[in-house]
Amino acid sequence: QHLHPLRRHRRGAQHLLAAGHELFVYDLRLPPQSLVDQGAKVCACGADVARQSEVVIVMVPDTPHVAAALFDAGGIAAGLSAGKIVVDMSSISPVETKAFAQKINALGCPYLDAPVSGGEVGAKAASLTIMAGGPEDAFEAVKPLFALMGKNITRVGDNGDGQTCKVANQIIVALNIEAVAEALLFASK
Secondary structure, eight states: OOOHHHHHHHHHHHHHTTTTTTOOOOOOSOHHHHHHHHTEESSSSSHHHHHHOEEEEEEEEHHHHHHHHSTTTHHHHHHOOOEEEEEEOOOOOOOHHHHHHHHHHTOOEEEEOOOOSHHHHHHTTOOOOOOOOOHHHHHHHHHHHHTTEEEEEEEEEEEEEHHHHHHHHHHHHHHHHHHHHHHHHHHHH
16 A cells, blocks of 8 residues: 555554544454554444444555445445544545545535645654635535544645545656656766
8 A cells, every 4th residue: 555554544543542542443354453452443334344443544545445335335424323423534635525525425425535745654653735615614624533543634625635636746756756866866877
């Protein structure tokens, strides 16, 4: 999974548990035993997580994985009731994010796209950068949870805007890596 989102997710979950939050977890594989040992309750599917949670956080590798987590049989959408907040912290398509948000909104639930930057080091230190898109009231409700995982937390706009900001961030990162590689090659010659 790119940049180990499972590890980042585990670290974020550990920070939430350490702050006294009750966690219900589901993964296609068994959730890490360390989370269970700290009190996380393992669920049989995403719908079970949604039924028992006020805020549902998704962090998976790519757009099709988010679609499956939300809308496949036993997915999160099947367990939602009005007022619950769905937060996708994956890095995925801004266009698809808007479509996912509309479907979740139709169930009476606000949706935030909140991709992260900072990698495993940032996850461990709870210093991730979080770029959120979605309604301001939902963002303010979830911000205390974000604050347990990150330091630079910004609502950048509406649904899809968090993902757009993450794409812009990745362009900048990629160009910097390329520039460093070219500089090293130049210097070595």
